[in-house]
Amino acid sequence: EAGVTQFPSHSVIEKGQTVTLRCDPISGHDNLYWYRRVMGKEIKFLLHFVKESKQDESGMPNNRFLAERTGGTYSTLKVQPAELEDSGVYFCASSQDGRVYGYTFGSGTRLTVV
Amino acid sequence: LAKTTQPISMDSYEGQEVNITCSHNNIATNDYITWYQQFPSQGPRFIIQGYKTKVTNEVASLFIPADRKSSTLSLPRVSLSDTAVYYCLVGGLGTGGFKTIFGAGTRLFVKA
Numbered sequence: 137e138a139g140v141t142q143f144p145s146h147s148v149i150e151k152g153q154t155v156t157l158r159c160d161p162i163s164g165h166d167n168l169y170w171y172r173r174v175m176g177k178e179i180k181f182l183l184h185f186v187k188e189s190k191q192d193e194s195g196m197p198n199n200r201f202l203a204e205r206t207g208g209t210y211s212t213l214k215v216q217p218a219e220l221e222d223s224g225v226y227f228c229a230s231s232q233d234g235r236v237y238g239y240t241f242g243s244g245t246r247l248t249v250v
Numbered sequence: 251l252a253k254t255t256q257p258i259s260m261d262s263y264e265g266q267e268v269n270i271t272c273s274h275n276n277i278a279t280n281d282y283i284t285w286y287q288q289f290p291s292q293g294p295r296f297i298i299q300g301y302k303t304k305v306t307n308e309v310a311s312l313f314i315p316a317d318r319k320s321s322t323l324s325l326p327r328v329s330l331s332d333t334a335v336y337y338c339l340v341g342g343l344g345t346g347g348f349k350t351i352f353g354a355g356t357r358l359f360v361k362a
Contacts, residue, residue, distance in 0.1 A: 140293070171352075179294070179337075179352035227293050239286075241293025 138162065140242035142228050148248045154216040157245045161210070161230030167191075168211050169231075169239070170203060174224035182226075185211060218249045254338045259357040268325040270356050272338030275319045283314060283321045286337045288355070294337060298323070325358075333360045 141160040149155050161168045170182040182201070183193035187208035196203070200219070205211040215222055225244040255273040262268045274283065282301050286294035298305055300312040300321070311324040325332060335355040 178354055181351070229293070239294075239296060241295065243292050 140228055140230050140240050142226075142242035142245050144245060145243065146246045146248075148250060149218055151220055151249055152217045154214065155218055155247060157213045157215075157226055157228075157247070159211045159213070159228030159230075159242060161228070162232075162240055165230035165232050165240075166208070167231045167233070168205060169229040170211070170213055171227040171229065172224050173227070174221065177224075179227065182213075215247070218247075220249050223247055223249045253351065254340055254353045256336075256338055256353055256356045258354065259359065261359050261361065262328055263361050264329055265327050268328050268332075268358060268360075270323045270325075270336055270338075270358070271320055272323070272353075273320050274338070274340045277318050277340050281340045283312065283318075284339045284341070285310070285312065285323045286339065288335045288337065294352075297336075328358075328360045330360050330362060333358060 140162060143158045147155055159168065166187050168185040171179050172182055173179045181195040183196055183203055184191045185205045188205050193203070200215055200217060202214045203211060211228065213226065225246050227241050227244045229239045229241040231239050253274070253276065256270065260268065260270060282299055284299040285297045287297050288294045298307055298310045298312045300314050302314050302318060305312045313322040313324065321338065323336060335357050337352050337355040339352060
């Protein structure tokens with residue numbers, strides 16, 4: 137079984153540019169989560185999809201962040217325009233029924249905004 | 251949401267048993283306790299989950315006292331490859347979303 141896949145693994149962009157991160161969950165997992173860890177801080181929840189619907193997006197930091205999951209398969213997280221404080225590692229996780237023990241995380245995308 | 255408190259770091263030697271304790275004084279009735287392991291440049295990996303008493307799987311045991319205000323992850327006979335950060339999470343079980351709170355984690359360093 138393929139795991140959770142994230143693209144790209146690293147991204148370096150200039151302040152003000154746009155970046156789109158992609159997450160391919162495990163096939164059949166309805167629940168998809170985005171998390172991030174900014175430098176020196178703890179891993180923070182961003183949002184949760186159930187299929188294509190946003191179940192909880194209370195962790196999204198501001199309106200420069202837009203997450204989509206069209207068709208309930210892969211998800212994208214767009215940052216536009218990127219700011220320096222957006223630098224960090226963005227993790228995606230998926231699970232079959234929303235239970236904590238079912239989370240499978242991807243390896244993350246390391247975003248550096250310069 | 252229950253907040254968790256863990257030691258920042260621990261050292262051990264190969265072959266020893268390691269016990270990492272997590273405090274979660276405000277745990278709710280329907281909350282479960284889950285532990286994750288994370289290696290550098292990787293996402294967190296599920297280790298074990300429990301609600302009360304003791305849970306054991308092929309890699310670890312989880313001890314939860316009756317009041318559930320703490321839990322202890324036990325790693326038997328650790329090896330160098332167990333050097334990682336270990337996170338204790340508390341969250342509700344069920345459908346729908348809930349914010350999974352990651353704490354700072356415990357950095358375990360296993361020495362030869």
